[in-house]
Amino acid sequence: MKNFDINEDPHRRFNPLINEWVLVSPHRAKRPWQGQNETISTESLPKHDPECYLCPGNVRANGVSNPAYKNSFVFDNDFAALKQDEIIFEEDIKHTFFKAKPEQGISRVVCFSPRHDLTLPEMEVSDIENIVKTWQKEYTDLGNIKYINHVQIFENKGSVMGCSNPHPHGQIWAQSSLPTQVEKTHNSLKSYFDKNQRTLLEDYVQAELKVGSRIVIENEHFVALVPFWAIWPYETMIVSKRAISKITDFTAEEVSAYAKILKQLTIKYDNLFNTSFPYSSGIHQAPTDGFDHPEWHFHMHFYPPLLRSATVKKFMVGYEMMGESQRDITPEKSAEILRQQADVHYKNAVK
Amino acid sequence: MKNFDINEDPHRRFNPLINEWVLVSPHRAKRPWQGQNETISTESLPKHDPECYLCPGNVRANGVSNPAYKNSFVFDNDFAALKQDEIIFEEDIKHTFFKAKPEQGISRVVCFSPRHDLTLPEMEVSDIENIVKTWQKEYTDLGNIKYINHVQIFENKGSVMGCSNPHPHGQIWAQSSLPTQVEKTHNSLKSYFDKNQRTLLEDYVQAELKVGSRIVIENEHFVALVPFWAIWPYETMIVSKRAISKITDFTAEEVSAYAKILKQLTIKYDNLFNTSFPYSSGIHQAPTDGFDHPEWHFHMHFYPPLLRSATVKKFMVGYEMMGESQRDITPEKSAEILRQQADVHYKNAVK
Ligand SMILES: O=P(O)(O)O[C@H]1O[C@H](CO)[C@@H](O)[C@H](O)[C@H]1O
Ligand SMILES: O=P(O)(O)O[C@H]1O[C@H](CO)[C@@H](O)[C@H](O)[C@H]1O
Numbered sequence: 001m002k003n004f005d006i007n008e009d010p011h012r013r014f015n016p017l018i019n020e021w022v023l024v025s026p027h028r029a030k031r032p033w034q035g036q037n038e039t040i041s042t043e044s045l046p047k048h049d050p051e052c053y054l055c056p057g058n059v060r061a062n063g064v065s066n067p068a069y070k071n072s073f074v075f076d077n078d079f080a081a082l083k084q085d086e087i088i089f090e091e092d093i094k095h096t097f098f099k100a101k102p103e104q105g106i107s108r109v110v111c112f113s114p115r116h117d118l119t120l121p122e123m124e125v126s127d128i129e130n131i132v133k134t135w136q137k138e139y140t141d142l143g144n145i146k147y148i149n150h151v152q153i154f155e156n157k158g159s160v161m162g163c164s165n166p167h168p169h170g171q172i173w174a175q176s177s178l179p180t181q182v183e184k185t186h187n188s189l190k191s192y193f194d195k196n197q198r199t200l201l202e203d204y205v206q207a208e209l210k211v212g213s214r215i216v217i218e219n220e221h222f223v224a225l226v227p228f229w230a231i232w233p234y235e236t237m238i239v240s241k242r243a244i245s246k247i248t249d250f251t252a253e254e255v256s257a258y259a260k261i262l263k264q265l266t267i268k269y270d271n272l273f274n275t276s277f278p279y280s281s282g283i284h285q286a287p288t289d290g291f292d293h294p295e296w297h298f299h300m301h302f303y304p305p306l307l308r309s310a311t312v313k314k315f316m317v318g319y320e321m322m323g324e325s326q327r328d329i330t331p332e333k334s335a336e337i338l339r340q341q342a343d344v345h346y347k348n349a350v351k
Numbered sequence: 352m353k354n355f356d357i358n359e360d361p362h363r364r365f366n367p368l369i370n371e372w373v374l375v376s377p378h379r380a381k382r383p384w385q386g387q388n389e390t391i392s393t394e395s396l397p398k399h400d401p402e403c404y405l406c407p408g409n410v411r412a413n414g415v416s417n418p419a420y421k422n423s424f425v426f427d428n429d430f431a432a433l434k435q436d437e438i439i440f441e442e443d444i445k446h447t448f449f450k451a452k453p454e455q456g457i458s459r460v461v462c463f464s465p466r467h468d469l470t471l472p473e474m475e476v477s478d479i480e481n482i483v484k485t486w487q488k489e490y491t492d493l494g495n496i497k498y499i500n501h502v503q504i505f506e507n508k509g510s511v512m513g514c515s516n517p518h519p520h521g522q523i524w525a526q527s528s529l530p531t532q533v534e535k536t537h538n539s540l541k542s543y544f545d546k547n548q549r550t551l552l553e554d555y556v557q558a559e560l561k562v563g564s565r566i567v568i569e570n571e572h573f574v575a576l577v578p579f580w581a582i583w584p585y586e587t588m589i590v591s592k593r594a595i596s597k598i599t600d601f602t603a604e605e606v607s608a609y610a611k612i613l614k615q616l617t618i619k620y621d622n623l624f625n626t627s628f629p630y631s632s633g634i635h636q637a638p639t640d641g642f643d644h645p646e647w648h649f650h651m652h653f654y655p656p657l658l659r660s661a662t663v664k665k666f667m668v669g670y671e672m673m674g675e676s677q678r679d680i681t682p683e684k685s686a687e688i689l690r691q692q693a694d695v696h697y698k699n700a701v702k
Contacts, residue, residue: 004440004453010433012528014450020531023432023454031430032412035515061383079382081374081670081677082361089355097555098562098579099365102355103374154669162666164386171669177363179674180371204448211449228449282673303672315513318505318522319432321654322633323530326432 007330015229016192016200018184021324022231028328037311038160040275045117045166054167056114071127072134073111074172080107082175086147104147105175110134112168119157119168119276121266121345128259135172135283136248136255142174143288150178150287153247158278160305160313170281178287185284186296193295199243201297214335217264221257224265226335231325233307233314234272234334236265238300245286245296268341269304279304358681366580367543367551369535372675373582379679388662389511391626396468396517405518407465422478423485424462425523431458433526437498455498456526461485463519470508470519470627472617472696479610486523486634487599487606493525494639501529501638504598509629511656511664521632529638536635537647544646550594552648565686568615572608575616577686582676584658584665585623585685587616589651596637596647619692620655630655 004011012021053060056068062078082105089102112131113123120128135153142151155170156163178186192200208214208225216236217224224238238261244250250258269277281302286293307314307328320326342349355362363372404411407419413429433456440453463482464474471479486504493502506521507514529537543551559565559576567587568575575589589612595601601609620628632653637644658665658679671677693700 001437001439004438006451009436009438009453010456011451011453016448016450021528023530024451025432027434028430028432033515035513036510079379081376081379081679083378085360086352087355087360088352097367097558099367100357100362100375100579102360102362105361152670152674154673156666156669159387162386162668164384173670173674177372179374179670180676181672181674207448228451280669280672282669284673301673315507317513318507318631318633319503319524319530321532321631322505322635322652323503323524323532325531328432 007332012324013229015227016204017188017229018181019188022229023324023326024330025326025328026330026333029333031328033308033312035312035315038313040310041159041166047115047117049116049167052116052165052167054109054111054165054169055116069111069114071130072113074108074134074138077107077109077171081105082107082173101177103175103177105173106142106145106148108138108142108172108174110138110153110170110172112170116167119266119270120262121270122347123168123263125256125259125263128262129255132247132250132255132259136250138172139247139285139288142172145174147176148174149176149289150174150182152179152182152282154280154282156280158276160278161280163278174288182284182287186287189295189297199295199297201239201299202241202243205239205241213332216268216335216338217261219257219261221254222261224261226331226338228331230331230334231316231327232303232305233327233329234269234302234304234338235331236302236338238262238265238302240298243294244298245293247283247285247298249298264343265302267343267345268338269302271341271346272338273306273310274346275310277304278306358683363675364580366578367555368539368580369532370539373580374675374677375681376677376679377681377684380684382679384659384663386663386666389664391661392510392517398466398468400467400518403467403516403518405460405462405516405520406467420462420465422481423464425459425485425489428458428460428522432456433458433524452528454526454528456524457493457496457499459489459493459523459525461489461504461521461523463521467518470617470621471613472621473698474519474614476607476610476614479613480606483598483601483606483610487601489523490598490636490639493523496525498527499525500527500640501525501533503530503533503633505631505633507631509627511629512631514629525639533635533638537638540646540648550646550648552590552650553592553594556590556592564683567619567686567689568612570608570612572605573612575612577682577689579682581682581685582667582678583654583656584678584680585620585653585655585689586682587653587689589613589616589653591649594645595649596644598634598636598649600649615694616653618694618696619689620653622692622697623689624657624661625697626661628655629657 010025059065087102139151151174153172214226279302283300285298286296305313361376410416438453490502502525504523565577630653634651636649637647656664
């Protein structure tokens with residue numbers, strides 16, 4: 001019998017945002033790896049690629065030409081998962097097992113830059129501010145559409161994350177329903193707010209700042225941290241210090257502080273394995289259902305798959321799919337490693 | 352305005368086993384793919400590989416030699432995610448945000464066959480019966496340990512599913528707590544049973560057999576089907592027709608019928624893209640907490656990642672991680688395609 005040591009002993013941690021547990025096996029980081037290696041592209045990209053359907057001036061699959069855009073550029077996804085058609089539907093309440101409902105929505109693509117070869121960590125802060133402003137505009141425009149109650153802004157970066165084009169871009173899927181993960185988060189935020197009259201993340205960020213060990217970056221308005229309950233090896237979350245329910249409530253100063261922390265965090269990511277670091281990121285914020293949402297607190301998740309190197313990722317497979325998410329390195333250790341990364345991008349580092 | 356057509360229009364379906372929705376975009380199956388291709392190994396494997404740490408007689412990482420086993424062979428994982436140590440722990444209930452608990456458990460590896468080159472679809476039914484009997488024995492032995500309340504039997508097959516050794520094998524992670532996915536399932540099964548005095552899956556299987564369109568294989572005791580709410584392109588579930596709460600309650604006839612449907616389903620999988628079809632599979636059954644579980648109904652999930660071919664998988668990334676699972680082909684279409692596959696393994700087919 002020994003006393004519990006959270007840095008060494010297998011344990012479960014609780015995620016109060018979605019009410020789920022994660023299994024942490026700190027000792028397992030050292031097991032050898034003989035499995036699949038990812039391929040990394042080291043080819044350097046041109047500033048403009050005539051074959052890229054996202055570059056300015058080029059023609060897309062549907063025959064439409066992109067404008068000669070100078071900042072970010074938004075268009076409706078040519079192969080959208082959601083459609084705008086209004087569908088007549090009578091709910092069949094007898095169906096215990098076959099419950100289905102049509103879903104109305106819009107999928108858009110957001111090009112982050114006219115440059116084919118730049119990713120967030122290599123862009124100027126002012127360019128990233130432009131992206132933030134584009135997200136604000138899209139959240140407003142899409143959110144104003146009567147049947148749109150949720151606007152999901154996200155980015156898949158890297159081929160290992162299903163991204164099929166290196167041109168820097170993200171997506172927005174806006175729809176009638178709150179998607180499953182957002183609904184879970186909504187329920188947790190709501191019950192915490194109803195009880196405490198403060199947002200869950202307002203109090204969580206304060207608690208994390210007091211402890212310090214999971215903080216990666218802090219500036220005046222935002223914190224980037226590895227959540228206590230993170231599932232991916234280098235998962236992080238950017239949270240606003242103030243209780244802001246949506247991106248359109250940012251002050252000009254906050255827009256700029258957010259752009260800065262986005263750049264700094266993605267630089268640290270790239271520096272970790274000296275590679276363009278793959279991830280899926282996404283913003284969770286208030287629904288656009290026309291109601292006030294004081295319980296909502298702006299945050300952005302980063303779920304990067306890499307575990308040990310630029311080519312060895314964490315597989316969320318058998319046990320994780322049937323049982324629960326499992327991690328081999330503690331969030332505290334990951335935060336420490338990320339904190340230690342240089343603030344200058346490795347490509348620009350003086351050798 | 353048009354009437355809802357579940358075969359064509361984007362919609363959401365509800366999964367009553369875990370209380371979550373999935374977004375279905377039937378029209379999206381046709382989008383072009385320019386992204387990552389998986390590599391497939393076409394090298395033919397030897398019957399015995401002197402370098403394989405799972406083959407009979409070979410030495411494992413910890414210096415122990417495997418016996419010259421003839422059927423299946425079970426050993427404790429040398430790099431276990433769980434440990435058997437008893438840990439002293441006082442719960443700190445003040446921690447709203449930093450909730451953690453030590454977790455006690457055992458991880459085992461189950462070699463399915465002494466042959467390095469055989470997978471389930473290529474084994475004899477009698478060999479698969481042996482595997483089922485091994486699972487029964489492990490469920491009993493592990494379940495009898497006082498602190499073990501859940502026994503998770505699973506298999507990761509293929510390097511794309513994080514499997515690092517082609518020698519046919521699965522794993523068992525047994526632990527004190529009900530893992531997240533199992534707990535969700537447990538709650539749904541329990542509330543259905545309390546209300547109806549029948550198991551949810553007993554009624555679901557009957558409803559599916561009546562409809563027919565999602566059935567892949569049926570025999571006297573088991574059904575293999577694509578669940579109405581499946582998230583992976585070719586996801587299936589093997590369910591017992593009778594309400595059996597755990598694998599140790601199988602009759603001898605059921606053991607044999609289960610072995611048969613396992614072989615037939617995995618043959619169809621291999622035939623789909625003429626490749627050794629990757630997947631994670633896992634058995635969900637009653638907890639081993641010493642109580643009776645009439646609400647539990649034995650079922651086995653298959654989560655295969657491939658979408659279009661042996662090299663193009665479905666990526667569950669940005670929207671799926673932040674929003675909810677999304678699929679591009681309807682479960683009915685997938686079931687039809689699987690049903691059409693030959694019952695003879697492509698390697699043995701007369702050309
Ligand atoms: O134990 P293995 O086969 O080395 O590891 C594999 O299965 C485990 C259980 O699903 C996962 O946690 C690992 O990420 C995966 O690579
Ligand atoms: O829309 P894309 O970039 O072609 O597709 C990518 O992102 C989508 C949204 O996360 C996923 O559904 C796809 O599986 C993935 O390949």
